[in-house]
Amino acid sequence: MSTPLIGIIMGSNSDYPVMQQAEQFLQQFSIPYEIRVVSAHRTPDIMFEYAENARARGLKAIIAGAGGAAHLPGMVAAKTTVPVLGVPVPSKYLRGEDSLLSIVQMPKGVPVATFAIGEAGAANAALFAISLLANDNPELAQKLADFRENQKQSVLNMDLPSQPA
Numbered sequence: 001m002s003t004p005l006i007g008i009i010m011g012s013n014s015d016y017p018v019m020q021q022a023e024q025f026l027q028q029f030s031i032p033y034e035i036r037v038v039s040a041h042r043t044p045d046i047m048f049e050y051a052e053n054a055r056a057r058g059l060k061a062i063i064a065g066a067g068g069a070a071h072l073p074g075m076v077a078a079k080t081t082v083p084v085l086g087v088p089v090p091s092k093y094l095r096g097e098d099s100l101l102s103i104v105q106m107p108k109g110v111p112v113a114t115f116a117i118g119e120a121g122a123a124n125a126a127l128f129a130i131s132l133l134a135n136d137n138p139e140l141a142q143k144l145a146d147f148r149e150n151q152k153q154s155v156l157n158m159d160l161p162s163q164p165a
């Protein structure tokens with residue numbers, strides 16, 4: 001296994017159905033990654049250790065998903081200068097609006113790049129991480145360009161149930 005370049009972390013395994021979207025894109029682009037549950041609330045010491053060692057271990061970005069009082073992305077960002085990409089996971093009672101606001105409203109000086117609530121956010125966080133890696137990897141940049149082109153073609157091929165005569 002090659003050294004992971006991207007870390008995916010989440011507050012609970014209940015977040016996995018959402019965070020799996022990020023994992024799938026990293027797999028599709030053959031990016032070495034790691035994925036695990038780490039919680040600011042439930043495993044604070046492990047979270048600190050993870051964040052403190054992230055740069056030395058070679059991680060180039062950390063995708064952190066959490067729901068509800070989603071402190072994980074911000075607290076990880078507080079302990080590392082590796083870019084942190086936050087994914088608000090939909091919550092049971094507030095549909096993820098709590099997660100979004102917890103992640104996006106960081107105080108000045110400790111940024112978390114915040115994505116949309118849910119699966120699209122997780123997918124886009126992975127694509128964004130890949131675009132960071134592509135800055136100094138022309139082959140990866142080409143793969144991203146091919147992905148966009150394929151996406152464009154599938155939009156052009158979209159049929160609607162009724163077409164005007």
Ligand SMILES: Nc1c(C(=O)O)ncn1[C@@H]1O[C@H](COP(=O)(O)O)[C@@H](O)[C@H]1O
Pocket residue numbers: 010011012013014015038039040041042065066067068069070071072073089
């Ligand atoms: N927001 C956080 C953190 C954290 O920010 O450290 N740790 C767990 N959680 C969230 O709690 C929700 C419910 O978790 P459970 O399903 O395990 O009860 C999950 O969405 C998780 O991300």
